[in-house]
Amino acid sequence: MSVENKKLRRKLDRLFVPLTVGPTLVWIAAIIVYPTVQLLLSSLQFRNPITNEMQFVGLRNFQRLLFAREGGSAVLGVFNPNFVSFTANTVVYVGFSVTISFLLGLGIALLLNKDLKGRGWLRTAVIVPWIMPYVMSGLMWRWMFQTEYGAINGVLTQFGIIADNIPFLSDGTLAMMALIVADVWVFTPFIIIILLAGLQNVPEQLYDAAEVDGASRWSRFWNVTYPFLKPSILVALTIRIIFDIRALDLVWVMTGGGPGKATEVWASWLYRTAQVFNEPGPGAALGVVLLATTFVIVAVLYSVFGDSPYNA
Amino acid sequence: MSTKQSTLNRIRQALGMETQNEWPTVARERLVTYALLGIYVVVIWFPIYYIFITSIKPSSEVLSVPITFIPQQPTVQNYVDIFANRPFEHYTFNSVIVATTTTVICVTLGTLTGYSFSRFDFFGNKTLLLSIVGARMIPPIALIVPFFQIMSNPPLIGGFTGSLYDTRVALILTYTFFNLPFAVWIMKNYFDGVPESLDEQAKIDGCSTWEAFFKIILPMAKPGIAATAILAFIFSWNEFVFALVLTSSEVSQTLPIAVSLFVADDFVDWAHLAAGGIIAALPGILFGLFFQQYIVSGLTQGAVKE
Numbered sequence: 199m200s201v202e203n204k205k206l207r208r209k210l211d212r213l214f215v216p217l218t219v220g221p222t223l224v225w226i227a228a229i230i231v232y233p234t235v236q237l238l239l240s241s242l243q244f245r246n247p248i249t250n251e252m253q254f255v256g257l258r259n260f261q262r263l264l265f266a267r268e269g270g271s272a273v274l275g276v277f278n279p280n281f282v283s284f285t286a287n288t289v290v291y292v293g294f295s296v297t298i299s300f301l302l303g304l305g306i307a308l309l310l311n312k313d314l315k316g317r318g319w320l321r322t323a324v325i326v327p328w329i330m331p332y333v334m335s336g337l338m339w340r341w342m343f344q345t346e347y348g349a350i351n352g353v354l355t356q357f358g359i360i361a362d363n364i365p366f367l368s369d370g371t372l373a374m375m376a377l378i379v380a381d382v383w384v385f386t387p388f389i390i391i392i393l394l395a396g397l398q399n400v401p402e403q404l405y406d407a408a409e410v411d412g413a414s415r416w417s418r419f420w421n422v423t424y425p426f427l428k429p430s431i432l433v434a435l436t437i438r439i440i441f442d443i444r445a446l447d448l449v450w451v452m453t454g455g456g457p458g459k460a461t462e463v464w465a466s467w468l469y470r471t472a473q474v475f476n477e478p479g480p481g482a483a484l485g486v487v488l489l490a491t492t493f494v495i496v497a498v499l500y501s502v503f504g505d506s507p508y509n510a
Numbered sequence: 511m512s513t514k515q516s517t518l519n520r521i522r523q524a525l526g527m528e529t530q531n532e533w534p535t536v537a538r539e540r541l542v543t544y545a546l547l548g549i550y551v552v553v554i555w556f557p558i559y560y561i562f563i564t565s566i567k568p569s570s571e572v573l574s575v576p577i578t579f580i581p582q583q584p585t586v587q588n589y590v591d592i593f594a595n596r597p598f599e600h601y602t603f604n605s606v607i608v609a610t611t612t613t614v615i616c617v618t619l620g621t622l623t624g625y626s627f628s629r630f631d632f633f634g635n636k637t638l639l640l641s642i643v644g645a646r647m648i649p650p651i652a653l654i655v656p657f658f659q660i661m662s663n664p665p666l667i668g669g670f671t672g673s674l675y676d677t678r679v680a681l682i683l684t685y686t687f688f689n690l691p692f693a694v695w696i697m698k699n700y701f702d703g704v705p706e707s708l709d710e711q712a713k714i715d716g717c718s719t720w721e722a723f724f725k726i727i728l729p730m731a732k733p734g735i736a737a738t739a740i741l742a743f744i745f746s747w748n749e750f751v752f753a754l755v756l757t758s759s760e761v762s763q764t765l766p767i768a769v770s771l772f773v774a775d776d777f778v779d780w781a782h783l784a785a786g787g788i789i790a791a792l793p794g795i796l797f798g799l800f801f802q803q804y805i806v807s808g809l810t811q812g813a814v815k816e
Binding site: 207211214217221222223229230234236306309312314321325326327329330331338340342344394395410443446447450451468472478481482 | 518521540543544546547550551554555556557558560561564572573574575576577579619620622623625626627630632638642645647648649650651652653654655656657658659660665683684686687690691694718719720723744747748750751754755765766767769770772773778780783784787790791794795797798799802803805806809810
């Protein structure tokens with residue numbers, strides 16, 4: 199090999215990192231950093247309905263969202279009733295969905311972790327709901343809960359459990375329950391996958407030892423499985439919570455936030471504000487609130503339960 | 511007398527003690543496990559079954575009481591109808607183009623960048639990696655306002671491209687926003703699992719960094735690449751929110767939007783919606799059936815760091 203050639207190769211080698219990392223960083227700057235900066239700027243602006251221009255309004259969008267209004271100005275200290283009720287809806291929706299799907303997912307993961315014939319097929323059968331488009335799942339469940347022709351009323355009436363069809367989606371509480379059912383159906387597979395992976399970290403000898411010691415099932419889970427599973431549980435719960443707060447698909451196609459505003463959550467409120475009502479300023483302000491909430495939740499979860507994010 | 515033996519019996523055997531017949535307990539436990547899993551699978555597949563049979567029922571049967579759980583007159587008419595009466599070939603084409611292009615971009619950049627993050631110490635690499643990973647926490651829905659503004663009136667390239675609203679390009683650019691960080695992260699973790707001694711050996715054999723990467727390491731990373739590609743494809747194929755915000759006609763609308771369009775204000779065309787829904791869900795279901803292990807490993811690599 200000639201000296202020239204060697205020099206060229208060394209030069210090219212030195213360019214490896216800049217050429218492989220550079221494009222990604224530029225791309226990310228353009229597609230993530232720039233829109234995020236733009237979000238912060240938009241949240242401080244309001245679209246003038248007459249000229250259609252965006253005008254700087256400071257923190258007024260946030261005041262409008264968070265606080266009640268009287269005579270056109272925000273009353274600090276008194277919360278906007280919409281904000282209170284949509285936040286409550288979000289907490290109920292996320293709280294119940296995450297808790298139920300976590301317990302269910304943990305149970306199924308523990309069962310699937312056993313040495314079974316056909317485990318691969320069972321695992322496939324179990325994760326399919328998560329792979330389907332959320333929109334399709336949402337509409338599918340809307341169809342299941344449909345009053346006259348839905349399968350749930352169909353099964354209940356044909357087995358004689360109820361006499362009259364239940365109008366699931368036109369009652370506020372029932373609609374929220376239906377949404378939670380759909381959400382649990384969609385996202386439990388995610389919990390199962392993460393926890394099944396975590397269960398591989400539990401050393402088998404420890405089970406053996408516990409069995410020899412005559413430990414009960416519960417104490418075996420609590421003292422052997424749980425400590426090894428804890429990092430996976432943290433990851434699963436964190437991702438599950440932050441992905442549920444931002445989820446629009448299911449709510450939008452299943453209930454559209456209704457009946458009335460009974461299932462309006464942050465995500466649907468944000469979409470309605472920004473797109474349906476064409477108010478980009480307040481919409482962006484809600485986006486900032488959502489973004490900040492996400493970071494706070496992750497920070498709290500990890501400072502309480504774990505060491506550092508993504509370092510499970 | 512092999513795998514079915516309990517630990518206690520294995521120990522008893524090792525100590526030369528008499529083993530106990532545990533068969534009834536073991537068998538019962540197995541039976542309970544299968545029964546529970548069986549019930550679970552039947553329950554979660556029931557809605558999929560119900561939407562599928564809806565898609566092969568004539569509309570008159572779909573809207574009749576008592577509802578039937580076995581289609582009386584199965585037909586593919588609903589599937590024929592949606593391609594005949596609605597531009598479903600456009601929607602399908604858009605979905606394929608958008609998901610494939612997004613996947614290619616994310617896998618290419620993700621693989622190259624992931625490798626560098628895995629192998630090299632360079633200026634600010636830890637901080638950069640952490641911010642790339644942190645970017646995954648940004649809720650996409652929070653950014654619908656800026657993305658709508660940016661795509662309607664793109665900065666820098668705007669004079670050249672004009673508005674990108676209602677184009678497939680807008681969707682592709684947007685979808686890389688949540689798939690690229692994920693791709694970098696999975697590939698970085700995957701390369702971490704490929705022994706560095708392989709790179710060193712290649713270099714001793716006279717390979718440049720480029721050659722070592724392309725000839726030795728990349729072929730070994732195929733399972734990681736497959737996992738990344740499948741997940742990026744599924745995520746892009748299923749995406750709804752940005753498609754809702756950034757598209758308005760069949761020029762760029764994808765299948766999830768097409769399915770939602772069957773919902774009119776007060777009337778839902780369930781039979782045709784079901785057919786469209788099945789088409790939209792098909793790639794995901796097929797990937798799930800045939801590439802389950804890649805999906806699982808990709809998700810695990812992406813979420814949990816060893």
